[in-house]
Amino acid sequence: MTTWVLLRGLAREAGHWGDFPQRLRARVPVGDAVIAIDLPGNGERWRDRSPPSIEGMVRAAREQLPLPPPYLLVAISLGGMVALEWARQHGEELAACAMVNSSFADVSRPWQRLRPGAALALLGLLRPGLSDADRERRVLALTSNRPVDPMVLHLWTRCAQQRPVSRANFMRQMVAALRFRAGAAAPAVPLLLVASANDRLVSVACSRALARRWGLPLQLHPTAGHDLPLDDPEWLLRRLLALRLRAEQR
Numbered sequence: 001m002t003t004w005v006l007l008r009g010l011a012r013e014a015g016h017w018g019d020f021p022q023r024l025r026a027r028v029p030v031g032d033a034v035i036a037i038d039l040p041g042n043g044e045r046w047r048d049r050s051p052p053s054i055e056g057m058v059r060a061a062r063e064q065l066p067l068p069p070p071y072l073l074v075a076i077s078l079g080g081m082v083a084l085e086w087a088r089q090h091g092e093e094l095a096a097c098a099m100v101n102s103s104f105a106d107v108s109r110p111w112q113r114l115r116p117g118a119a120l121a122l123l124g125l126l127r128p129g130l131s132d133a134d135r136e137r138r139v140l141a142l143t144s145n146r147p148v149d150p151m152v153l154h155l156w157t158r159c160a161q162q163r164p165v166s167r168a169n170f171m172r173q174m175v176a177a178l179r180f181r182a183g184a185a186a187p188a189v190p191l192l193l194v195a196s197a198n199d200r201l202v203s204v205a206c207s208r209a210l211a212r213r214w215g216l217p218l219q220l221h222p223t224a225g226h227d228l229p230l231d232d233p234e235w236l237l238r239r240l241l242a243l244r245l246r247a248e249q250r
Helices: 020-025 054-063 078-093 116-124 132-143 150-162 167-179 205-214 233-248
Strands: 003-007 033-037 071-076 094-100 191-196 218-221
Touching: 003 020, 003 078, 020 033, 020 233, 054 078, 054 167, 071 078, 071 233, 078 094, 078 167, 094 233, 116 132, 132 150, 191 205, 191 233, 205 218, 218 233
Parallel strands: 003 033, 003 071, 071 094, 094 191, 191 218
Antiparallel strands: none
16 A cells, blocks of 8 residues: 655645545555645644754654555655655655656756746735735736636635745745755655646746756646646646556566
8 A cells, every 4th residue: 555645835735736636546546545734834734833944844744644654755846845855864665756846956046946927926925915815816827827717716715814824934934945955866766757848936947957967757748837736637647647656566
């Protein structure tokens, strides 16, 4: 049995996966489990203090898992940093690891990790008087290349209202991401690197540079935005299931 562990990115929570966990559960082998967890400061743990380091986030993630390894990590953006450090420290626990649209300070330039237009858009989210719905609509428009889905917007707004991420926790998560480094070599676990060619938040150049450094193939979606699990879940699911099979045959 393999436990799939889903990790979201900066200031995002398990709720932002939408129906992706259910889609995955319907496709995995019998006996596998799927768990979407929240890092401290996000989601159900929104009252907790976010660790100021990726290493601290790994400790927090491992402590809350109710099932034993092996784990198959599916991680997007900052979640990919957590997955990478997990693989470094506790690779024996992992069956495999999928990293979606992640970036690292020792691999890419700051303006690639956060595209200039995206930086301006994010600054606009700090404007006083902006409602949760307006804020999440702007985030959705920035991270997804699909037309805004009212149901998704409603879900994201409810997450923001019921489990708000504090500015202090947002800044701790940001500092942790800025400090973290990918390193010269990939960890010794089966890896899947995935990126969106039309990501308007993080340049696809970040994933391309990481793939070159580690000598690994990059699975590239031609049209999706940063939130690939939202924009094309079936495309991603097919690649994740192939990774599961590769890990089993290892």
